[in-house]
Each structure stands twice: as structure tokens, then as C-alpha cells.
Amino acid sequence: MSVRIDIGGLRPENIVAAPSPLAELGMALHALSEPGHHPGLQGWVTAVTARLDCHLADRMCEADFLWRTTFSDLFQPYAGIPGGATLPGQTLAEDLDLLDKLSDEQFVDAALEFTCSLPYGSPGAGPLADAGLRRRALDLAAARGPRQLRFGERLLADPPRIRAWLRRFLQDCDEAFFAETWARLRHQLAADARHKTELLRRKGLAEALAAVSPAVTLEEDAGRITVDKLGEGRTATAGGGLLLVPTSLGRPHLMVLHRYGWQPVLHYPVGSPELAAPPSVEQLTLRMTALSHPVRMRLCRSLARSAFTTGELTQVHGMTAPEISRHLSVLKKAGLVTTRRRGRYVLHQLDVAMVSRLGSDFLEGILR
Template sequence: MNGSLGKQARVNKDIAANAVICPVAVTLLLPAADLRSITVRTSPLAELCACLHALDEPDHHPAASRWVARVHAHADEDLLSRATAWAPLWSAFRARYLLPLTAGPRRALDEELQDIEAIPLDDFETMTLQALIGKNNAAIGDGVLHRLRLISSSRLELGTLVRRDAAGFRGRLLDFLTAFAEAAFTPEWPAMKVVLEREASAREWDLHRRGPFALADLPAATAGDGRIVLDKLYNATVQIDAQRPCLLVPTLYGQPHFVVKHYPRYPVVIQYGTSPSTAPSLETIRHRLAVLQDPTRLRLCYAILRNPVATSELANQLGMSAPQVSRHLRKLREAELVHVHRRGSVVYYQLDAAAIERLGPQLLSVLYR
């Protein structure tokens, strides 16, 4: 019986480890050389909704703090109340229609709002419900309102309204976006636009010079074998070509989020911050967490937290051989969780306490992205 329990414990441990390191990502399959399928464009609609998100969740959008303060100081209370009511549409999972729906030339805000009005109601309703649920390809069937009830009353209310009258829902949303833009966004847009167009021009030049794989410079992106892999907390694979172009949209106030949208029959849109991300990749975070899962490595961390300790002394303290200790220390070193000091022929290890402490904020930053 004890043997069976021990075996099950090992199986559970393996499952937990695999859950930490199992890769999840959005994979973009790139055209061989056709740059026409990848474009860069500023979008007042996308930036308006990034601003609205920052207004709803200001704590992790320090770049927007002054704008948020101005809005609270000058905006009409009814307008702020309406912004809160609509906020689930530009929460962590943005409604697809709140980013550009076409990959053509730059468009004014009123043109982008007209694009929302022009999409089929079925698409509008599905995009809305997926945003409220917070999942790509979420099944929008009879049980959707029950799912929303389990998430929040505000999302249930919006889901019920769009299910009951999608056209009326869309009209009221567009009225709000127009009113909010006039009151709090349009006066700010010219200054934002200068920064965003400068970034867009630099990105366009980089694409022209280096080809599609310039996308690997985006936050949490890696390139290889005809594809770009983007760190996201779900799996998807999308072919980028003339029929399904990719549109890059820089954002000033949307940082630190990294938004990827790939709704069928519409361009793939990537909204990324104008400032380089300082957060490590999701894979780096997974690796560090996996390294720290091992009980022996945790004991080592405790032993080297306050002072540098030599390998031989660690072996004595832990009752292990020096080669065993060295293998565990190598894992901690590869994960960049220890400092290494050499005094003569002796090597000492000390835990990088700051790196351990940063794992919390860094993990949070990756999740926000």
C-alpha cells in the first residue's frame, strides 16, 4: 500500500512539473518573403480603449497616471459611470472589434467606429461574449449566460443585453465611445499620435530591412523555422498571408499589456507597447519556478540565503555528495538565481535573494502582458 502511495506521489509530482513547464503560446506561421501581409498602423480606436482600460485599472498603468487624473478631475460623473459599466469589454481580454478590423491605410477614429457598425451582428455578438468570458473561441451557446453569471454580475448584465438586442447594444456602445472620445481622448490624441507614428515608422523600416522575422523583436517573441512564437497563456496557431494579414499596432497607454487577436476572417492584430518590456519571458519564469519546485534545491536556497557557502560545506550540511550538490547548484545558476564567488581555488554560492523576490512582480507582469 505504501509503495502504491509513493508511486502515486511521484506521478503527481511529474504532472505538477509538466504543468509548470508545458509551453503555451500563439504561433504565427510567416510568409516566406511577402511583406505585404505584415503592416504597421497607429489606431486611435485601439489607443482610446487602452486609455479606457487604464482608467478602469490604473494601478498597473503608471504611464497613464496623469491622463487618468485629468479625466477624474474634469469628466462628467455620468460619463465615468458609463465607462465603468462598459469596462468588461476592454478588460484583460479585449473585445476584438476594439482593435482595427481592416489592415488598410491609417484611419480616423470615426472611420474605425464605422467599421464596428459595419461588421455582421453575429460576429459582433460573438466577439462581445468572448470578451466577457475572456477566452478565444469560447463556445457561444445556450450556456453562455450561466458562465457569465459565475464570473460577475456586470458581465452577466452586458451578456444579457447583447443577447437580447445586439444592434441596440452596439449602438449604445458606439454612442458611449464617441462621447468619451470627445470629452477625454480627442484633445489628447495629437500628442499621442506623434509618439505612436514615430514608433510605427521605425517598425515599418525594420520590417522592410529584416523581413517578417523582425517580429521577433516584439515583447515575449521568439523566431525560428518559419514562425514567430508569442508568449501567451493559451495555444493557437495562425497562418499569416495575403488572405489573413497581420497588423502591428503600437500603444502608449496600453503598456505593459501585449495583446494578440486572431478572430477568423479578420486580420491578426498585435498591440504592443512603445517602450521595451523589462519583464522576462514566460518561459524564463516557468523555468525558474520549475527549478524551485525541487525540495533539495529549496534546502540549498535556505543554506546559501545569508552567506556564500562552498560546495563541499553544502555537501556536509545536506548529507549529500559534492557532485550531487554541484548538479543542483548548476540548475540554480542556469536559472540565474544564485551569485557565484571565487576565492582562490574555492567557489562559493550565495542565493540571489532579489531575483527570488522579483519572481512575484515579474510573474505578475508576464500575466498582465
């Protein structure tokens, strides 16, 4: 599974790496709402929460579906400006001005998309124009509780009022905690954007995308970018540009904005050299499948304690050599077992470090 971006006709000068204060504020709100997604930010979350005004905290809950479950496209409004060439603002105020430029239809569709299952990757009327979609949006909002239902009703009845409410709320968040956070992070994000720009200029798009994430690859022959994710999607630059937007607060999330008619955006976490490259979804599936078989689980129990030859495993587990070999082959293909030769014997042993990573790798894979 993956998200694909068709880049036929994309010109190098239309690929831009730039930080966005509004996108980072969206990630800040997400981390505050779902700290379990971001164990590395526990200190920051605790410090911000401790000094958060109770009235602002209550307002934060009122529309948290825009950032709790996942990340609303409203935090990247530059992608929705016609022409596919608008860049993020230098300041939060500039990004909020771009948010004001979205039509009411764009605003409502983006606000309701994740929680109300509205069309995303294909053209079609939204809930402001389609009474059936409006009823569906409210039905699905009701399933998420009275607070979201009330917000959805107000949004559909009076979009300008909710837009003004959201802008005021984001400005209050900036004053309360984000301005200080952004002052600390913006230099790191700007430096990363400059690095990606230099890679684009000197080594080309493939190298720049590899630096964005190992999960992002360029298929030059097919004229597309593929992002390895547990989800399907497709979009195209279609004469516009491609934006690379770094985030410091977003790890492990790798977001791909692929809304129909909007400029594609890769919203990627700034790399940490101490972290190993995440496995692909295919690799993760292989590992989980390999460990799901009871015989292989028992083999792992033995191989975690010591190195064994195939012959020794047949005696310990009462199985034939071909049966043991088949199960070992599955474990080796998944990268969970290592082998080494000692004279005429081949010893197999569980890669304990790789198995211990499965928990964090699985979490990163499904949150990517």
C-alpha cells in the same frame, strides 16, 4: 505555451505597422478599470478619474467586460474586414466607421467571446444563429452579475441598438478625456510604427519582430511567428496581411488577435529602454520551480547573505556534496545563482537582483 501565426505566402508589403486610436482608447479604458495592471499609469488614471463625469463613469461600468478582464477584438475592427488588408484609421472617427462595417454576427461574437467562452480560433455558428450558444452565453453572463446579464440580453435581442450605444459611449470618452491623451501619444506611436517599418525594409521581419518584443520570434524554416504567452492559439495570414499595432498605455500586455477569419494583429507595448527584456514563460517556470523546493529555499537563505563553496554548504546544511551540487545546478539553470572562482575554490551566491525581479516578472508573464 504560445500563440502561433502561420505566415506561409505572406508578402513583405502586406506587413504593416500602424497606430490605431480605437485600440489605444480600448487600452485607456482597460487601464482605468484595472489600474493595478499598469503601475506606471497611476498618475494618469488618478487625473482622468478625478474629472470623470459620474454619468459617464456609470456607463463605463455597464460594458466593462469588453476591456476589464482583457481586450475585446471590437477595438481592432479593421482586422475583421474581409480581405485581410484593411488598415487602422487615422482618426478615432475612421476607426469607429470600420467598427460599423462589422456584421452583427462579428460584433456579437467579439463582444461575448471573453466572458462567455464562445468559439474563437475555429469556425462555427455564433449566438445569433445558434440557440444553444445563446442560452450558454446568457448563463455565463448571469454568473458575472445582473449588469452583464442585462447587457447580454439587450445585445442578443437588438445588436444595432447596442452598437449605436457603444459608438456614442466611445465618442463621449473621446470628448471627456481621450482626445487630449491621444494628442499627446499619437506622435510617439507614429514614430514607433515608422521605426518598425524601416526595420522591415532594411533588416527584414525577424529584426522587426525582435524589436516588437523579445517574446515574439520568427521561425523562418517553419514559416510561422511564435508569441511566448501563457496560452495556446493558432492563426494564419492566409493570403491577407499582418498588422503591428503599437500601444503606449498597454504595457505589460502583448496582445495577439488570432480570431478565426480575421487578419492577425500583434498589439504590442512601445518599448522602454530602461526596462529589462522580460523572461520567457519557460524561464519563468524554471525560476518558480527552482524556488518551490524547501531545501533550495534554505540554500537561498544562505547564499543571499554570502558566497559559499559547495563544501561549506554541505557543513551548514548537513547534506552530501552531490546533494548540494544537484540543488545548486537547478538554481543555476534557472539563472538565480552566480558562480565565481577564487583560486581552487568555486563560490556560489544568490543573484538577489534577479530574485527581486520575480514578482514583477511573474506579473508581466501572466498579463502578457
